[in-house]
Amino acid sequence: MWEVNVMENTIYIRMRNRIQANPEQSLFLKDIVQIIADETLIRRLEKIQIYQITKKDRNMIVIDVMKVISSIKEVCGNLEVQAIGPAQTIIEVIYKQSKVSVPLFVFIWFLLFFGSALAIMNFHEDVSMQIVQQRIYTIITGKEVKKPLLFQIPYSIGLGLGMILFFNHIFKKRINEEPSPLEVEMFNYQQNLDQYVIMYENKENMKKLHDS
Incomplete structure (x- = not known):
């Protein structure tokens, strides 16, 4: 000493x-x-x-x-x-991680892509989005059409842009410094996970009196 x-x-x-x-x-x-x-x-x-x-x-x-x-x-x-x-x-x-399998990556990518596409289509079907667009088109133009592309094309583009703004990322590039809702949720999840680890992995907190 x-x-x-x-x-x-x-x-x-x-x-x-x-x-x-x-x-x-x-x-x-x-x-x-x-x-x-x-x-x-x-x-x-x-x-x-x-x-x-x-x-x-x-x-x-x-x-x-x-x-x-x-x-x-x-x-x-x-x-x-x-x-x-x-x-x-x-x-x-941190342990060494195995290399990412290309077939597995492609499978997960397709799974997420088609899964999200089906979720969006099912939502639009539930709220009758096509019928609403047809009625709006009829009110404005006075004509009835089955596929009001005048609304559907801008709506589809706006849906993609809205997702980019919501997640605040274009691939790896951040649009601005404000965290996205997903990042906030991930931060809250990490905070809760850390609290759990501190409570249940800390040997000082888990001391058993009957063993002393």
Whole structure:
């Protein structure tokens, strides 16, 4: 244990929400937290090993702030540690992914394409879209036609443009900085997933009193 000879012996740490790591990687304090302290002290603290990923670990690991503080105290007992922000960090272990199968990709693409097309057609059938367009055409022109292309063609183009504006993307290019509804839903899903992992994967939270 080494002593700290500085006037200010208080350090401030903030746990990162989520980090990605490789299998069997050693995680140090600098990887898991942000530190505010004397520059010399930071360089020493950053080298403290917090966790060693092993083959037994699954793809999600939760590091509790109490474990981090305990590791700091083991190395430097006279430091006062102030934790700010979240109390846990989620470690996502990234394993090598197999190459994407081209036939599977094509199959999924066709499945999504025809599935979405059928969903749109079924919706239009439910609300009698063709009958509505026929009546609007008759009201405006005074003529009755089975296929009012004057409305159907602009409507089809507008439907595609509306989907682009809704998802705020043209392929990989974002139209503006505002998140799309899908991105907001994905963000909420990720937040809920992180909360679940913190509650049920954190060994500190799942301590069984009858085993002690």
